[in-house]
Ligand SMILES: Nc1ncnc2c1ncn2[C@@H]1O[C@H](COP(=O)(O)OP(=O)(O)O)[C@@H](O)[C@H]1O
């Protein structure tokens with residue numbers, strides 16, 4: 001029987017299974033699950049309530065920022081300033097509350113700081129054509145220095161009248177014994193996933209990463225969207241900073257140092273492509289989870305912590321290698 | 333009355349005079365071939381009509397009313413559609429996503445208006461069928477042939493009832509059979525009273541389908557004639573500069 005034009009057009013080339021097997025996120029998720037199963041049997045201390053609680057909570061700080069970073073990476077950009085922005089926002093929160101203001105004022109000040117920093121990055125990149133790498137590298141330095149200025153480079157650990165509220169916000173477990181940061185992470189991931197898949201904004205983020213010139217020609221508001229994306233990235237760092245402050249109960253001016261590399265690693269392991277156009281919210285979580293599992297398991301297995309970098313680096317290369325192999329197969 | 337009228341339009345990019353002092357008018361249902369060597373200013377001219385660039389000087393009128401375009405969306409709202417020379421496609425998106433790029437359909441009410449995937453897939457499928465192109469709405473553009481990519485770019489112009497369709501080298505990268513499809517499509521647009529500006533390097537395309545030919549050289553309009561009163565030889569001479577200008 002001849003295949004009609006109708007049938008060809010209606011034909012779906014990819015089944016959900018082939019799509020699943022083609023996704024880098026799927027293979028990384030599989031690695032996470034297998035590692036968890038292995039560790040449950042190989043060690044007594046992995047599958048304990050306490051350890052799982054720790055792992056899930058530790059994942060969240062990297063994961064939340066990786067959600068924002070994923071948006072930036074999808075547009076083909078990069079944000080190196082997130083670790084410093086986390087520190088600055090924590091400090092603004094801490095100093096504000098220490099001065100006697102309520103937690104609401106403190107959080108509002110921290111979030112405003114994040115949005116201003118993000119807007120600054122975004123405007124330089126989108127409207128003045130600066131390379132994202134350079135702008136955010138500058139901000140990495142500026143934001144941490146401002147955090148030192150704000151605090152006089154001291155440790156802040158007294159948060160005024162709402163001290164206890166802040167600590168329970170970050171350190172509590174309000175629902176079914178799940179650590180609060182994990183709840184925030186899940187909510188933010190669902191929100192990010194929704195925005196990427198179901199909104200015009202999300203569609204345009206992918207379009208910019210795929211072909212910025214084409215997006216401009218077809219009338220996508222490229223510049224405002226880029227600014228928004230860097231604001232979201234800074235905001236995610238700010239939110240992580242607020243939560244982390246509540247969890248740690250103290251802020252030093254070196255929190256979040258080097259965090260940007262872990263966050264970028266998480267996004268890339270989770271399938272975000274640094275060339276732009278590809279990435280998912282779920283991938284960011286899975287990537288962050290793999291990194292945390294590696295860190296956690298090395299300790300439990302009694303492997304020297306110096307090896308951590310080697311394993312995380314190996315995971316980055318391995319995850320991207322899957323992607324390369326798939327591309328080779330397709331281009332043949 | 334002319335559907336579109338350009339008066340003394342110029343465009344400078346710094347010191348480069350891409351388009352200088354060009355005027356012409358197009359009637360509804362008229363097919364105008366726009367020809368000229370590389371760098372003659374053809375793409376720049378149609379980009380001004382499509383709202384991608386603002387003219388440095390001069391004015392445009394649509395149906396007799398002043399036409400000022402700040403962005404591509406404005407042009408589309410006035411019924412002006414364009415197929416860009418480089419097609420302006422995002423490889424990482426599906427065919428349907430590219431067709432609807434910049435004017436995605438949504439369902440539901442704000443703030444819960446979500447992308448209407450089903451309708452966008454269905455509409456794109458219908459348009460590809462109309463174009464007789466074997467293009468699947470759900471496929472990524474990355475995996476597509478030259479002809480399919482062209483179909484995706486052309487499909488954009490068919491989303492709404494246009495008054496003017498601008499085609500910047502729509503037949504440059506496709507097979508002979510597909511060229512015939514595109515020329516048929518242009519005839520169909522004309523029969524519906526839609527004006528078409530066809531930029532092409534292929535003399536046969538212009539002489540089979542166009543009613544009129546405009547030739548540009550180094551940013552200036554050097555000829556504007558009915559096809560019946562011109563010839564490929566004359567047009568070639570005008571493009572190269574062997575013939576300076578004709579009335
Ligand atoms: N965005 C731009 N910036 C600077 N110069 C441009 C730009 N677009 C086109 N030009 C210049 O304008 C002239 C006309 O180009 P174009 O309109 O693309 O010609 P054509 O489409 O006829 O080949 C060329 O010299 C080109 O280099």
Ligand SMILES: [Mg+2]
Pocket residue numbers: 374375376417500
């Ligand atoms: Mg051109």
